[in-house]
Amino acid sequence: MQRRTKFTLLVVALVLLSIVLFAYLLQKAPPEAARLLPESDCILYFNLRPLRAYSHFDRQAPPHDPSYQKFIDATGFDFERDLDEAAFALYPMPDPLGPNGPVAFSEVFIGRFNGERVNRYLASISTGREEYAGHTIYEIPSEGRTVRVSLLGFDIAAVSNNPTPEQIHSILDRYRTAALPFSGSSLLSDHYADVPLLSLAWGIGKIDFPLPGDGIRIMGFRVPLDLGATLIASLRWTGALHLRLEEIATSEMAAGASSEAFKGFIAMARAAENYLPDTMTDADVRSLLDSTRIQQHKERAVVTATVPTALLKRMFTASGSLRSLPETGANPAGP
Numbered sequence: 001m002q003r004r005t006k007f008t009l010l011v012v013a014l015v016l017l018s019i020v021l022f023a024y025l026l027q028k029a030p031p032e033a034a035r036l037l038p039e040s041d042c043i044l045y046f047n048l049r050p051l052r053a054y055s056h057f058d059r060q061a062p063p064h065d066p067s068y069q070k071f072i073d074a075t076g077f078d079f080e081r082d083l084d085e086a087a088f089a090l091y092p093m094p095d096p097l098g099p100n101g102p103v104a105f106s107e108v109f110i111g112r113f114n115g116e117r118v119n120r121y122l123a124s125i126s127t128g129r130e131e132y133a134g135h136t137i138y139e140i141p142s143e144g145r146t147v148r149v150s151l152l153g154f155d156i157a158a159v160s161n162n163p164t165p166e167q168i169h170s171i172l173d174r175y176r177t178a179a180l181p182f183s184g185s186s187l188l189s190d191h192y193a194d195v196p197l198l199s200l201a202w203g204i205g206k207i208d209f210p211l212p213g214d215g216i217r218i219m220g221f222r223v224p225l226d227l228g229a230t231l232i233a234s235l236r237w238t239g240a241l242h243l244r245l246e247e248i249a250t251s252e253m254a255a256g257a258s259s260e261a262f263k264g265f266i267a268m269a270r271a272a273e274n275y276l277p278d279t280m281t282d283a284d285v286r287s288l289l290d291s292t293r294i295q296q297h298k299e300r301a302v303v304t305a306t307v308p309t310a311l312l313k314r315m316f317t318a319s320g321s322l323r324s325l326p327e328t329g330a331n332p333a334g335p
Contacts, residue, residue, distance in 0.1 A: 038170035040089035042205035
């Protein structure tokens with residue numbers, strides 16, 4: 001009897017230890033919306049719950065255009081109110097002037113969806129559909145592209161405007177293994193550990209192709225981002241909103257060149273804000289610039305700043321926000 005009791009206690013202890021370990025891994029793992037994204041050159045992620053609490057962008061949304069209002073009426077879903085998380089994968093197109101534009105996107109949205117109404121709306125504006133991995137993918141024409149949309153569950157949707165269905169198929173395949181805490185694309189596996197813990201919004205991008213022309217210029221300053229560099233941006237709350245932009249360059253010399261370029265840009269911007277008439281300056285931008293610091297750690301160039309909450313509100317209430325609606329001439333079904 002005593003031996004059986006010890007064995008039971010050992011099993012219980014192992015189960016509890018496994019639960020604690022799994023919870024720890026989930027805390028360190030990338031969010032599910034980002035894990036579902038396919039291979040890409042850039043990932044952007046937004047946790048809108050705390051951002052909504054800080055900026056109240058849902059209360060100050062711009063007036064809805066007619067097509068967006070039709071979407072709300074048909075589905076009951078309002079991005080500013082009902083979207084909780086959003087993750088984007090970006091892919092540069094081989095021909096920026098081609099029918100698919102310069103960049104294609106794959107997106108995962110987590111929020112509060114009415115599945116019946118959303119599916120009815122998608123069916124009403126789609127020109128085709130595909131059944132894949134137990135889910136319906138709606139094909140919707142939009143501005144010369146085909147946008148593919150699938151509702152994966154009661155709280156999650158996938159969207160892609162890539163020329164082929166490969167990317168949305170990848171999202172559906174990953175959805176079946178979403179419980180694995182460290183699944184995800186190679187970009188996420190390689191660099192999510194560099195994203196500061198508890199970041200509300202972040203982005204990871206790798207420069208895998210030569211930048212057009214003379215590269216990126218800001219106020220006349222060339223930012224010498226080199227081929228093979230990785231950029232990691234994050235926004236997190238630690239008593240204030242902190243912005244962090246890190247370049248992982250291919251060499252210490254390249255990181256030094258980027259640091260100097262950023263210092264020149266910040267110095268020029270500060271001079272403009274300090275010496276222009278008050279009517280032509282912006283107090284929030286001035287506060288952001290005054291808090292900006294640039295450092296170099298070997299092959300890494302790091303820019304940090306404190307973002308005024310008022311500036312964040314303006315960013316999220318700007319026209320367009322995180323909406324991603326196909327523009328079609330179809331009339332959506334009513335609610």
